[in-house]
Amino acid sequence: MSIEEEKLDLIKWLLEVDDDQVIRQFRTLQKSNEDAVVKELSKEERAAIEQGLKSIEQGKTLQHDEVKRLTAEKFPHLFQ
Known part of the structure; x- marks a missing residue:
């Protein structure tokens, strides 16, 4: 199964x-x-997650299409 x-x-x-x-x-x-799972995260990882959640609360987000565009610009070799 x-x-x-x-x-x-x-x-x-x-x-x-x-x-x-x-x-x-x-x-x-x-x-x-x-x-x-939480205990497996390092102090730095938890801090990064907290910062990300704080950014979301503050409305500092991007649409998925914008993230894809920016990523493709920065890492074009990943989009071939």
């Missing part, structure tokens, strides 16, 4: 679960997984 099939099988099973304890256990697993 592929990973996609495994996930779909779990989703189908979870939709049928009516046990609060099972749902809480899944939430705990989800939280621990999210915490593990």
Whole structure:
């Protein structure tokens, strides 16, 4: 069974679960997984992410097409 099939099988099973304890256990697993990802980030990486989020809040964003154009100008060899 592929990973996609495994996930779909779990989703189908979870939709049928009516046990609060099972749902809480899944939430705990989800939280621990999210915490593990955050812990893997360096101080510099977290700072960069925070700066990016701050820029978004301040409206300092570009449209996808503009980013593609600027990237193609700076790195034309990637767009051949």
